[in-house]
Amino acid sequence: MDDISDAELIMVIGSNTTEQHPLASTRIFEALEKGAELYVIDPRQIRLTDFAHAYMPIEPGTNLPMINAMIHVIIKENLINEEFINTRTENYEEMKKSVEDCTPEWAETISKVPADQIRQFARKYATTDKAMILFTMGVTQQTTAVKSIRALANLAMITGHVGRPSVGINPLRGQNNVQGAGDMGALPDFLPGYQRPEWPETKEHYTKVWGDFSCLRGRNIIQMFNLMDEGTMKAAYIVGENPVLSDPDQTHTIHCLEKVPFLVVQDIFLTETAEFADVVLPAASFLERHGTYTNTDRRVQMINKVIEPVGNSKPDWEIIAEIMKRIGMDVDYKGPSDIMDEINVAAPLYGGITHERIKEVGIQWPCPDKEHPGTPILHVGEFKRGKGLFTVNDFEFIGDQRSEEYPFLLTTGRVTHQYHTGTMTRKVWTLALEYPHGFVEIHTKDAEELGIKNHQPVRITSARGSIVAPAMITNRINEKTLFVPFHFAESPANRLTGQNLDPIINIPALKVSAVRIEVE
Amino acid sequence: MKRVETTCGYCGCGCGIYVNVADDDTILGITPSYNHVVSKGRLCSKGWHGYAFVRDSRRLTSPLIKQEDGTFRKASWDEALDKVAEGLKNAMISEDNTDHIGLISSARCTNEENFLMAKLARAGLKTSSIDHCARL
Numbered sequence: 001m002d003d004i005s006d007a008e009l010i011m012v013i014g015s016n017t018t019e020q021h022p023l024a025s026t027r028i029f030e031a032l033e034k035g036a037e038l039y040v041i042d043p044r045q046i047r048l049t050d051f052a053h054a055y056m057p058i059e060p061g062t063n064l065p066m067i068n069a070m071i072h073v074i075i076k077e078n079l080i081n082e083e084f085i086n087t088r089t090e091n092y093e094e095m096k097k098s099v100e101d102c103t104p105e106w107a108e109t110i111s112k113v114p115a116d117q118i119r120q121f122a123r124k125y126a127t128t129d130k131a132m133i134l135f136t137m138g139v140t141q142q143t144t145a146v147k148s149i150r151a152l153a154n155l156a157m158i159t160g161h162v163g164r165p166s167v168g169i170n171p172l173r174g175q176n177n178v179q180g181a182g183d184m185g186a187l188p189d190f191l192p193g194y195q196r197p198e199w200p201e202t203k204e205h206y207t208k209v210w211g212d213f214s215c216l217r218g219r220n221i222i223q224m225f226n227l228m229d230e231g232t233m234k235a236a237y238i239v240g241e242n243p244v245l246s247d248p249d250q251t252h253t254i255h256c257l258e259k260v261p262f263l264v265v266q267d268i269f270l271t272e273t274a275e276f277a278d279v280v281l282p283a284a285s286f287l288e289r290h291g292t293y294t295n296t297d298r299r300v301q302m303i304n305k306v307i308e309p310v311g312n313s314k315p316d317w318e319i320i321a322e323i324m325k326r327i328g329m330d331v332d333y334k335g336p337s338d339i340m341d342e343i344n345v346a347a348p349l350y351g352g353i354t355h356e357r358i359k360e361v362g363i364q365w366p367c368p369d370k371e372h373p374g375t376p377i378l379h380v381g382e383f384k385r386g387k388g389l390f391t392v393n394d395f396e397f398i399g400d401q402r403s404e405e406y407p408f409l410l411t412t413g414r415v416t417h418q419y420h421t422g423t424m425t426r427k428v429w430t431l432a433l434e435y436p437h438g439f440v441e442i443h444t445k446d447a448e449e450l451g452i453k454n455h456q457p458v459r460i461t462s463a464r465g466s467i468v469a470p471a472m473i474t475n476r477i478n479e480k481t482l483f484v485p486f487h488f489a490e491s492p493a494n495r496l497t498g499q500n501l502d503p504i505i506n507i508p509a510l511k512v513s514a515v516r517i518e519v520e
Numbered sequence: 521m522k523r524v525e526t527t528c529g530y531c532g533c534g535c536g537i538y539v540n541v542a543d544d545d546t547i548l549g550i551t552p553s554y555n556h557v558v559s560k561g562r563l564c565s566k567g568w569h570g571y572a573f574v575r576d577s578r579r580l581t582s583p584l585i586k587q588e589d590g591t592f593r594k595a596s597w598d599e600a601l602d603k604v605a606e607g608l609k610n611a612m613i614s615e616d617n618t619d620h621i622g623l624i625s626s627a628r629c630t631n632e633e634n635f636l637m638a639k640l641a642r643a644g645l646k647t648s649s650i651d652h653c654a655r656l
Contacts, residue, residue, distance in 0.1 A: 001533075001558050022564030023533040141655075173532035175627035177634070178654050185638035186625035186652040192638055197648065210643040214616050218641075218648030221655065224622035232619050235611035237604075239637060240626025246656045262607040269578055270592075279604050280592065282580035286529035287539060287547070287571060291630025293527050295534025295558065303630065306524040306539040307547065310574065311581020312597070316629050319601075320636040326605035329644045339632035346635070361557055362534070417565055419530055427573040431565060507655040 001297055003377075005030035007166040009128040011121075013041040013063060013152075014138015014511075018048050019416040021172045024134070024296070037128075039121055041066070041113075042138060043411055044441070044483055045476035054121060057478050060411045061512035062111040064144045064395045067151040069107035069115075070122040072099045074158055079126035081160030088388055089157050095390035110395070112478075126159045130166040136174065137413075141510040145502040147393035157388050163379040173296035175420065176286075180294035183349065183365070188218030193347030209346045221247065222499065222506050228256035235262040239316060240283065244272040245421035245489060248497040248508040249464050266319060269423050272489055282313040285424075289315035291336040292358065294365070298375075300353050301362035399500030399509050402480065406462065406514035408446075410482045410496055413511075418487040426487070438488030439472045442517065446480060447473045450517065457520040460484065462513050465495040468520050482517060486510075525553060529628065530566045535559035537567060547571055608645055617647040625652045 004010065004027035017025040025048065032038060032051060040052040041063070049055040058066060074080055075096055085092050104115035125131050133156065139148050152169045161167040173179045185192035195202040197215045206213055219227060221243070227233040229252070247253045257263060257276040265277035274280050287306040294300045309315065317336055324331045333339050337355040344351050352370040353363050363374035378384070402409060417434040419425045426432050440460055442452065452458055454473045459466060460482065469484060469491035477483055486493035500509040521542055528535045536556025540548040550568055554561035573579075583600030584592040595603075611621045623645070625637040634652070641650040 021531055021533055023531075023535055023559050023562060026562055175532060175653070176527075176529050176534065177629065177631065178532060178627035178652070180631040181625055181627045181629065181634045181652040182654055184631050184634035185642075186634040186650055187654070188649055188651050191642070192635055206642075210639060212646075213643040214618060214646045214648045215642070216616065216618050216648040218618050218650060219622065221624060221651045221653070224624070224649055224651065227619055227622070233622055234613065234620045235608055236622045236624070237608065238624040239633075240628045241624050241653055243624070243656075246653060262611060264604050264607065268573075268580060269576075270580055270584075274580075277584075278586050278607065279595075279600050280580065280584040281600060281604070282582060282584075285574050286628070287526070287574055289630070291632045293529075293534060294631060295527075296532035297534070297558070299534060299558070300631065301527045301534055301536075303529070304524050304526045306526060306541055307545045307574070310579050312583075313579070313581060314597070316626075316633040317636055320633060320640055322597075322601050323604055323608070324636070324640050324644055326601055327609055327640075327644055329640075333636075336630065336632040339635060343631065343635050350631075419566060419570070424573040425566065425570060427576045427578065428569055429572065430569040434565070505655070510656070 001027055003166045004028060004132065007031050007036055007130050007132040009037050009039070009124060009131040011039045011041070011125065011131070011133045012048060013133065013135045015134055015136040015172055016046045016413060017134065017172065018046070020136065020174065020414055022416070024172055037124070043478045043481050054117065056113040056117055059110070059112045059478065060409045060481060061142050061509065063139055063142070063148045064151055064393060065102065065107040066111040066113055066118060067148060067155055068099050068102040068393065068395065069104045069118050070125065071151070071155055071158060072102040073104060073119050073122035074126045075099065077123065079123065080158045084160030085158060088383070089390060090387045091390040095154055095392055098392040098394060131159070131161050132167055133169045134172060135169065136172050138511060140507055142512055143398040143500050143502050143509045144395065145507045146504040150391040151393045154390055157390065162388065163377065163381065165377065177293040179296060179298060180292070183294055183347065188220050192343065193349045220506050222501065222508065225253060225256040228260040231259065233260055236260050237264045238273060239266045242271040242273045242421040242423060245486065245492055245494060248494055248510055249499055250492055250495040251465050266316065268313070271421070271423055281319055282311065283319065284309035284313045284315045291317065292340065298364045299362040300350070300358055300365060302355065302358055400498065400512055400514035402514055406516050408480050408482050408515050408517055410460065410462070410484060410513040410515045411511045412484055412486050412493040412497060414487065415485050418485070420487065422487040438469045438485060438491035440469045440517070441472050441474050441477045441483040443477050443479045443481070444473055444475050447471060450519070452519060458517050459520045460496060460515050460517050462496040462498065462515045464498050467491045467495050482515060521548065523551070528567045530570055533558055535563055535567055537563065539571065547574060612645060615646065617645055618649050621645050621647040621649065623647070623650040625650060627652055627654065
């Protein structure tokens with residue numbers, strides 16, 4: 001986080017930082033006070049644009065052509081960092097060839113960002129020593145997610161903006177422990193510590209730690225729901241998630257939850273998802289248990305029990321351990337620190353992280369042993385794979401586009417005072433008061449054309465479904481573009497979103513849905 | 521009154537907070553942690569206010585089992601956990617159950633809990649289908 005404060009140029013792409021990572025945004029402001037420049041790329045003039053030196057109103061779903069055009073400019077004007085490319089990377093020529101035709105003029109026709117602005121920004125990025133990229137779901141929830149991130153990596157590598165303080169491409173992780181959940185192997189394609197199931201050493205290592213286990217690439221959330229639909233999936237156990245509101249295409253999600261023969265949901269409230277469960281297990285909240293969270297900096301920090309679990313609820317770890325025993329597993333955990341002891345052995349990234357060591361200050365992984373101080377910056381001197389690999393990322397349209405029937409593009413997101421599906425924050429009156437209900441942002445010109453008045457209920461319809469929400473008329477969004485936050489069960493944005501997926505990691509394109517809007 | 525230091529449970533910033541608690545376990549409020557390495561004494565609105573849901577009357581306080589008419593009835597932990605174990609075991613229809621049992625873990629749970637979910641899935645239920653909401 002200190003790295004953000006020391007940057008000289010910060011490029012924020014697809015991140016509403018002041019609203020979603022308020023504390024990260026205070027670091028951006030620290031940098032601005034020290035003279036840094038800020039560039040914002042977003043289809044909405046988010047609050048951060050008020051402080052930006054340049055704002056690029058990009059079309060939803062078109063980050064990739066713009067990034068490729070920046071790379072094109074930097075190569076064309078010879079602003080590359082030749083030494084870095086020669087010593088630390090490979091496959092440069094191949095990548096160079098692939099962006100030969102990606103002129104800023106070409107990108108402008110797709111992304112709607114003026115070519116001159118792309119040029120200017122590319123020059124600035126290449127010639128600033130400490131230039132840092134911050135991004136979130138505005139880059140990843142698109143069909144070009146992987147390609148866009150690889151293109152950002154190309155951009156950082158041709159300019160040598162990697163592996164030093166205050167540079168790099170930095171995803172801000174959304175939820176408190178989304179980093180840790182991945183680290184711990186709550187992913188179908190990794191075991192804890194990012195060990196691939198198909199590596200021979202993974203099988204060997206985990207057989208030693210766990211005995212016999214399933215060592216395949218499993219199904220991700222999207223595929224699991226499809227298997228429920230097909231009738232293959234016989235049971236599902238959902239802990240602390242609310243897919244009815246958070247997953248794309250709500251009608252499909254509900255159909256699948258109704259169909260799966262056995263469903264267990266574990267949560268702190270009877271969520272929209274829990275309504276479909278055969279058994280509901282009451283969990284304790286984060287103030288009612290011990291354990292660790294890993295933040296967006298990879299810093300593993302303690303959470304401590306403040307009060308006893310409410311009612312007859314139990315901490316999640318106790319419930320999961322009970323289920324393990326009852327299906328016949330031989331486990332006996334006295335508390336979360338016993339589990340961390342096992343993590344130390346199972347996941348070498350966390351090898352030296354113990355509750356005792358992080359009592360006062362968290363440690364950043366990788367931390368292989370108990371003497372290791374942790375690792376603040378990745379890729380110093382060398383990339384994890386050795387040389388940094390340049391990739392070819394050609395743009396093509398996949399998924400929803402504007403049409404006669406659906407002339408608007410809908411993008412979804414969050415607001416400051418609410419959190420994810422609102423399970424917690426909508427029950428905190430001070431927060432609920434700020435945003436009591438959902439809404440749809442629409443540009444003044446579009447509203448005038450359609451005869452929509454401010455706060456008037458409007459119907460938004462996609463090929464998947466239809467919702468009603470009050471209109472919020474603003475000049476701070478692109479024309480022919482709408483924005484709906486997904487926190488609100490009564491106007492659920494994800495009834496409109498669809499199953500257009502990134503072909504590599506299957507992330508749904510929640511930021512790009514074709515819709516129409518009309519007076520209700 | 522006691523003051524317990526912990527980490528905020530909302531976004532990925534991971535700010536340091538002190539929770540002030542009365543002797544009867546009533547939460548009185550939050551104080552930012554001034555020396556915290558990430559937040560340096562700052563907090564956002566969720567950090568300051570976001571704890572009130574803890575005592576909300578709608579909290580789940582007992583295991584629930586769905587009845588034939590579609591409504592829930594309260595159950596003991598023993599009964600509910602046995603039913604969960606039985607339901608999951610019944611779905612273990614192959615040597616590998618990757619296509620038959622799905623586990624969705626949580627970015628709101630601790631590292632320790634996510635690790636147990638991964639272990640329950642792969643080593644217990646013999647399914648590699650475990651995921652969480654990183655994509656959403």
